Amino acid sequence: MRIDADVQLERFRAGVQAFLAEHQPGAKHHTGVRAPDRELVPAIRAFTAKLFDAGYFGADWPLAYGGRADYDPAEAFIVAEEIARAGTWAPIGAATNLGAAALIEFGTPEQQAEYLPRIRSAEHLWCQLFSEPGAGSDLAGLQTKARLDGDHWVVDGQKVWTTNGHHADIGYLLARTDPSAAKHAGITAFILDMTSPGIEVRPLREITGTSDFNEVFLDGVRIPADRVIGRVNDGWRVANSSLAHERSGVAASSAELIRHLDDLRGLASDDAATRQRVGAIATRVLVSDAMSKAVQSHMLAATDDAADAALVKIYFSETNLALAELGMDLQGVGGIVTEGDEDAVAEGWWQDAYLYARAYTIAGGATEVLKNVVAERALKMPREPR
Ligand SMILES: Cc1cc2nc3c(=O)[nH]c(=O)nc-3n(C[C@H](O)[C@H](O)[C@H](O)COP(=O)(O)OP(=O)(O)OC[C@H]3O[C@@H](n4cnc5c(N)ncnc54)[C@H](O)[C@@H]3O)c2cc1C
Structure with missing residues (x-):
């Protein structure tokens, strides 16, 4: 199934775009899983509550806690992708994904009644x-x-x-x-x-x-x-089960990179060698996006295997690193300007992205560890000695 070929879902996407244009809490200047300045936290709480009220978050929750009977699991991918594409903040912290999933699957009725509404209202980060x-x-x-x-x-x-x-x-x-x-x-x-x-x-x-x-x-x-x-x-089972719910990250990752490909076109000189480097990295970014869409489809059809999410994460984080390195390289001495400098390309996004790029290869599973997952579970190679 292709999400972008479904008329109903594309209508849903248009609704998300209109919602974000009206309610987003402002531009997120840095790539990655970041923390906002303290002054911005109230605006992100308010935005999170609006996402829940609009049914863009929490639609898969039990009906008693605001879930929707007509929920389509593809919607979560679209919401994550559109937030990344809009260049704004997603809800911060571990409540909307990990915490809520743990409470819904393992929490007592009292815990659910106490904490789920406070996650929805973003009173609790x-x-x-x-x-x-x-x-x-x-x-x-x-x-x-x-x-x-x-x-x-x-x-x-x-x-x-x-x-x-x-x-x-x-x-x-x-x-x-x-x-x-x-x-x-x-x-x-x-x-x-x-x-x-x-x-x-x-x-x-x-x-x-x-x-x-x-x-x-x-x-x-x-x-x-x-x-x-x-x-x-039994916390190991609780933690692993809630981590498995954290799927929408597969959708968000490449959308931001695609947005910044235009900067590279602007930075590239006319010589053929540079154009080839830009073309090669642009291709990798689009392949990364295609991989993530393919895995989303597998997940929706419940045909995904253990290596799917690992492969997307490895390919995305390595592509992101190569993109950031090229972006800095093409700026020459301009690469050493810092954020806030009026000459900085894309307000210094590249400098920050370059310094942050290694974090993407570690957070949510380090590349080497994910390669073990691919080797053992998809390629059926011998387990590494433990
Ligand atoms: C941006 C970011 C945000 C994070 N946020 C959170 C958070 O909110 N809460 C939280 O609890 N944690 C968080 N983490 C931590 C994250 O889960 C860990 O960094 C990650 O699991 C790796 O663990 P480590 O840093 O201890 O590195 P280590 O596990 O010590 O790894 C060090 C190096 O050894 C390699 N390595 C380790 N084991 C193997 C192996 N078996 N085979 C081959 N190579 C191996 C790794 O690939 C890596 O290169 C965050 C990390 C980052 C980067």
């Missing part, structure tokens, strides 16, 4: 407290511990790379609750109130000059026992 200094690709090796003390869990440990942790109201936390169990088996998922005593959020300044993610220190943090998502020691 969530962050994802999974990664640790010693546990990223090997997430199951996480060491943050939670021990039961009466009717509370007490949490000690450290998280890192927590995107938007400095703006978040709620943390989706993974912690080890049974240190004696096999590493995947002793983990529990929690809903953490980020204003709880004992939490220290320290923003990290990145090579881009921005602070998008944080270190989060947890020192004797008390979580009421009824904030466990799913069963105690």
